[in-house]
Amino acid sequence: MLKVMVASSKGGCGKSTIATTLAAYYALKGKATVLADADRQGSSSRWCARRAELDTAVLPVDATRKGWQQRIPSDADRVVIDTPAGVRASDIAASIDELSAIVVPVLPSTIDLDATTAFLEELAELPRIKRGKLPVGLVANRTKPWTNASQHAIDQIRELPFPLVATLRDTQAYVLMAGLGKSIFDYHSEIVRSHQADWDKLVRWLNKAA
Ligand SMILES: Nc1ncnc2c1ncn2[C@@H]1O[C@H](COP(=O)(O)OP(=O)(O)O)[C@@H](O)[C@H]1O
Ligand SMILES: [Mg+2]
Numbered sequence: 578m579l580k581v582m583v584a585s586s587k588g589g590c591g592k593s594t595i596a597t598t599l600a601a602y603y604a605l606k607g608k609a610t611v612l613a614d615a616d617r618q619g620s621s622s623r624w625c626a627r628r629a630e631l632d633t634a635v636l637p638v639d640a641t642r643k644g645w646q647q648r649i650p651s652d653a654d655r656v657v658i659d660t661p662a663g664v665r666a667s668d669i670a671a672s673i674d675e676l677s678a679i680v681v682p683v684l685p686s687t688i689d690l691d692a693t694t695a696f697l698e699e700l701a702e703l704p705r706i707k708r709g710k711l712p713v714g715l716v717a718n719r720t721k722p723w724t725n726a727s728q729h730a731i732d733q734i735r736e737l738p739f740p741l742v743a744t745l746r747d748t749q750a751y752v753l754m755a756g757l758g759k760s761i762f763d764y765h766s767e768i769v770r771s772h773q774a775d776w777d778k779l780v781r782w783l784n785k786a787a
Contacts, residue, residue: 579654580656582678582679582680583682584669585664585683586664586696587696588663591719592659593659593755596612596658597624597659598755598760598776599776599779600621600625600657601628601759602776603654603655605762609650610653611635611636611638611653612637612658613645613656614638614640615661616661620659625637640659666699666702670703673705678782679711680716680783681715682715682718683737684717684718684719684730685731685734686726690730690737694737697739701713715740717745718745719746720745720747731744742778742779745772750768
C-alpha cells in the first residue's frame with residue numbers, strides 16, 4: 578500500500594488539486610484508491626462525492642476523525658492524504674511511520690517560498706526524514722514557464738533541501754475538472770495530454786517510494 582501525504586503549511590498552494598489529481602490517476606490505472614481528507618473544509622471529500630458515480634470512483638475517508646486509519650480498507654492499493662493549511666511538521670510526526678512519501682506543493686513566488694522554507698526545515702528535522710527513510714518531494718505548482726518570475730522561482734526551489742519532483746503549469750483545466758469530481762487524467766484533448774505529461778516525473782518518483 579502506497580501512502581502519500583500532500584502537505585504544506587501554506588493554504589492555496591494546490592494540496593487538494595494535487596491530492597485529487599493523483600487519486601484520479603491511480604483510480605484510472607485500476608488501483609483501489611482512498612483519498613483521506615484531513616482538512617475540515619472538505620474539498621477532497623466533496624470531490625470524491627462528485628466522482629462516486631464513475632467506475633473509477635475514489636473512496637473518501639474523513640481523516641479529521643480519530644481512528645481514521647482503521648477505516649482504510651486493508652486491500653487499498655493507494656492512499657492519498659490531503660491536509661489543511663497551517664499543518665506543522667510536529668502534526669505529521671504522529672503518523673509518519675505509516676507514510677511512503679510526502680509531497681509538498683510550492684507556488685513559484687518568493688513570498689510563497691519564504692513561507693514554505695520554515696516548514697521544510699521542520700520536516701527535515703523529523704528523524705525518519707533525516708535518516709533518509711521517508712522521501713519528501715517538492716512540486717512547483719501553477720508555474721507560468723514563459724515568465725521570468727516563474728523561472729527564477731523554480732531555480733530557487735531547486736536550492737531547497739528536497740528534490741523538485743514535478744513542475745505543474747497553471748491551467749484552468751485543473752479548476753474545471755476538479756469541480757466535476759474529475760481530473761486532467763479523465764480527459765484527453767491534446768492540450769490536456771501535455772499537462773498530463775507534467776506528472777510523469779512525480780509518478781515515477783512515487784513508484785520508487787512504494
Ligand atoms: N496548476 C494549477 N493551475 C491553475 N489553478 C490551480 C492549479 N493548482 C491549483 N489551482 C487552483 O488554486 C486554488 C487553490 O488550490 P487548492 O488545491 O484548493 O489549494 P490548497 O488545497 O493547498 O488550499 C484552487 O482554486 C485551485 O483550483
Ligand atoms: Mg485544500
